[in-house]
Amino acid sequence: MARTTDTDLAPHELRILVAVADAGGFSAGAVTLGLTQSAVSRSVRGSERKIGAVLFERGRNGARPTAAGEQAVAHARRVLRLLDVLVAEARGSVRSDAAREPEGPLRIAAFRSSALHLLPAVLQRLRERHPGIEPQVRIVRELGRGTAGEVADGRADLAIATLDGARLPAGLVVHGLFEESYSLVYPAGHPAPRALPLVDWAENCGSYTRAWWGAQDWIPGATIEAEDDGAVLTLVGGGHGMAIMPALSLVGAPDSVEITDLGPKRPTRRVGYVTTPELAGSAVVRALVRELRATSSAV
Amino acid sequence: MARTTDTDLAPHELRILVAVADAGGFSAGAVTLGLTQSAVSRSVRGSERKIGAVLFERGRNGARPTAAGEQAVAHARRVLRLLDVLVAEARGSVRSDAAREPEGPLRIAAFRSSALHLLPAVLQRLRERHPGIEPQVRIVRELGRGTAGEVADGRADLAIATLDGARLPAGLVVHGLFEESYSLVYPAGHPAPRALPLVDWAENCGSYTRAWWGAQDWIPGATIEAEDDGAVLTLVGGGHGMAIMPALSLVGAPDSVEITDLGPKRPTRRVGYVTTPELAGSAVVRALVRELRATSSAV
DNA sequence: CCCGATCCATGAGCCGTACTCATACCCCGA
DNA sequence: TCGGGGTATGAGTACGGCTCATGGATCGGG
Numbered sequence: 001m002a003r004t005t006d007t008d009l010a011p012h013e014l015r016i017l018v019a020v021a022d023a024g025g026f027s028a029g030a031v032t033l034g035l036t037q038s039a040v041s042r043s044v045r046g047s048e049r050k051i052g053a054v055l056f057e058r059g060r061n062g063a064r065p066t067a068a069g070e071q072a073v074a075h076a077r078r079v080l081r082l083l084d085v086l087v088a089e090a091r092g093s094v095r096s097d098a099a100r101e102p103e104g105p106l107r108i109a110a111f112r113s114s115a116l117h118l119l120p121a122v123l124q125r126l127r128e129r130h131p132g133i134e135p136q137v138r139i140v141r142e143l144g145r146g147t148a149g150e151v152a153d154g155r156a157d158l159a160i161a162t163l164d165g166a167r168l169p170a171g172l173v174v175h176g177l178f179e180e181s182y183s184l185v186y187p188a189g190h191p192a193p194r195a196l197p198l199v200d201w202a203e204n205c206g207s208y209t210r211a212w213w214g215a216q217d218w219i220p221g222a223t224i225e226a227e228d229d230g231a232v233l234t235l236v237g238g239g240h241g242m243a244i245m246p247a248l249s250l251v252g253a254p255d256s257v258e259i260t261d262l263g264p265k266r267p268t269r270r271v272g273y274v275t276t277p278e279l280a281g282s283a284v285v286r287a288l289v290r291e292l293r294a295t296s297s298a299v
Numbered sequence: 300m301a302r303t304t305d306t307d308l309a310p311h312e313l314r315i316l317v318a319v320a321d322a323g324g325f326s327a328g329a330v331t332l333g334l335t336q337s338a339v340s341r342s343v344r345g346s347e348r349k350i351g352a353v354l355f356e357r358g359r360n361g362a363r364p365t366a367a368g369e370q371a372v373a374h375a376r377r378v379l380r381l382l383d384v385l386v387a388e389a390r391g392s393v394r395s396d397a398a399r400e401p402e403g404p405l406r407i408a409a410f411r412s413s414a415l416h417l418l419p420a421v422l423q424r425l426r427e428r429h430p431g432i433e434p435q436v437r438i439v440r441e442l443g444r445g446t447a448g449e450v451a452d453g454r455a456d457l458a459i460a461t462l463d464g465a466r467l468p469a470g471l472v473v474h475g476l477f478e479e480s481y482s483l484v485y486p487a488g489h490p491a492p493r494a495l496p497l498v499d500w501a502e503n504c505g506s507y508t509r510a511w512w513g514a515q516d517w518i519p520g521a522t523i524e525a526e527d528d529g530a531v532l533t534l535v536g537g538g539h540g541m542a543i544m545p546a547l548s549l550v551g552a553p554d555s556v557e558i559t560d561l562g563p564k565r566p567t568r569r570v571g572y573v574t575t576p577e578l579a580g581s582a583v584v585r586a587l588v589r590e591l592r593a594t595s596s597a598v
Numbered sequence: 599c600c601c602g603a604t605c606c607a608t609g610a611g612c613c614g615t616a617c618t619c620a621t622a623c624c625c626c627g628a
Numbered sequence: 629t630c631g632g633g634g635t636a637t638g639a640g641t642a643c644g645g646c647t648c649a650t651g652g653a654t655c656g657g658g
Contacts, residue, residue, distance in 0.1 A: 009382065009385070025635090038619080039618075052390050053390055060626060075384065076385065082378050086371060089374065090368075276576070277577060277580055325605080339606095340606060345645090359604085360654095
């Protein structure tokens with residue numbers, strides 16, 4: 001005798017859950033999937049009945065996941081990804097059992113400076129060795145849950161992240177790659193850089209420089225807030241201030257800025273990668289990690 | 300415009316793949332699912348078309364998975380399990396946001412001595428703390444791919460395994476729990492135990508004792524092959540031989556045997572657990588691992 | 599050698615379900 | 629009170645998956 005209620009969620013139902021969560025509403029989710037709002041509404045109700053819990057709180061403007069909904073959506077992303085891997089690997093294993101080339105899309109979330117100054121070399125090596133892999137880099141600001149959050153939510157397969165203890169990506173795989181130092185940057189030839197206003201940007205307000213500043217006997221007179229590290233560098237180059245910036249942001253800095261070491265007690269930050277446990281073993285992620293490590297150890 | 304070919308496998312299709320692989324044929328798989336052979340045939344063809352690879356070799360009596368089929372079936376089991384976990388955890392998170400009780404089945408593959416002498420204490424603690432979890436222990440001989448193979452193939456959620464480097468469970472999560480020593484066991488009061496025949500059992504032919512034997516200046520005169528470590532202990536207790544056995548197999552050994560340490564260069568083996576990346580983060584597996592570690596560190 | 603047994607494949611038809619369209623509902627702000 | 633975001637729901641349609649029945653291959657035994 002078959003179970004009276006079919007309890008498992010079909011892939012398209014999972015996709016709908018994810019789309020609704022991402023889009024923030026049934027109607028919006030419907031358009032991203034090319035479906036009708038009606039279909040989405042029915043599907044979500046069906047999923048909720050199967051699970052036995054309300055997954056979305058319907059409100060005036062859109063729908064927001066409940067606690068159970070958050071759970072379900074996060075899991076749904078993983079199931080969908082695992083299904084992709086299933087198909088890709090089974091498809092791949094048709095050619096040769098042992099030495100099979102990793103191939104397929106690889107979604108990378110990276111913070112700005114890593115995407116500009118670390119990833120290009122990595123991806124070039126990756127492309128040379130595994131032309132079948134199609135990396136997709138998305139620049140994500142290292143704010144809030146940061147790049148690791150993209151992985152946690154299933155929107156990326158691997159994140160290049162700064163590893164401060166604050167962000168705790170429970171249940172994710174985290175590995176350090178290298179530690180980089182912060183340096184003082186100021187307009188080339190400026191006689192008294194410390195008198196200049198400090199140029200900072202949102203992502204840099206982390207725990208790294210706080211402690212260092214606390215130990216200094218001088219504080220900057222004024223502070224300028226810039227959009228990102230690139231803008232900071234431009235401002236400093238234009239003579240509008242000085243900044244404390246990590247090495248990655250200073251790769252390829254123009255001649256108009258001068259960089260000086262901050263001495264043995266300078267602030268540092270660790271850069272590493274974050275991925276999900278189930279992807280850590282997949283061929284594509286393994287290939288990328290190998291190149292990441294190789295490139296990073298050369299830095 | 301929708302994708303012209305629907306590429307994802309529905310749960311029932313995955314279940315059919317698993318059933319066919321388990322039953323060894325389309326017809327046999329059909330009866331285990333309560334379906335028609337016709338339905339199974341169509342479904343498998345559909346899955347093969349979606350994946351783009353032949354998954355089963357149809358033969359005279361039954362069907363056997365191809366290389367791609369093995370891959371697909373192992374993945375299918377894992378996807379199905381992950382779907383179960385999705386539903387269970389989302390259902391569980393309906394009661395309270397923070398303190399949510401893990402619940403649901405938890406399939407454990409363990410080798411004999413660990414199931415007899417390690418797991419009972421672990422499962423008792425687990426039951427006390429998480430009464431909603433339903434552990435199912437299956438004893439698997441540590442031969443071939445061993446208990447870890449059960450996890451790799453999706454037939455168990457967690458394996459208690461001996462961690463010799465030989466078995467390489469690529470893509471799985473492996474953690475050590477403790478290291479245990481081998482001891483010499485012989486009939487109590489026997490004057491010359493080394494003159495007795497060596498009693499051994501199939502699973503013990505691992506790499507652990509090999510090296511040690513090579514360094515010894517004596518070799519046993521005869522060897523008796525027993526079914527498992529329990530039988531070995533009985534034979535030794537009956538005065539029919541002596542044996543080299545790991546500590547777990549010697550828990551609760553009868554008074555009729557005497558155990559002596561083999562000195563500082565005695566052989567040892569590592570015992571640990573193996574699980575899949577996607578389950579490593581699930582509440583049920585996490586709960587079990589916690590008790591495993593707690594119990595093991597007390598050993 | 600043919601016969602039956604035992605597999606899988608395939609054609610025809612039924613039925614559930616997942617979609618669309620259209621409409622109803624609900625709540626808020628102007 | 630009405631309009632404009634949202635979601636829910638009724639009616640009708642299309643497709644996919646199921647069963648039944650049959651066909652085709654392959655082997656072992658009288």
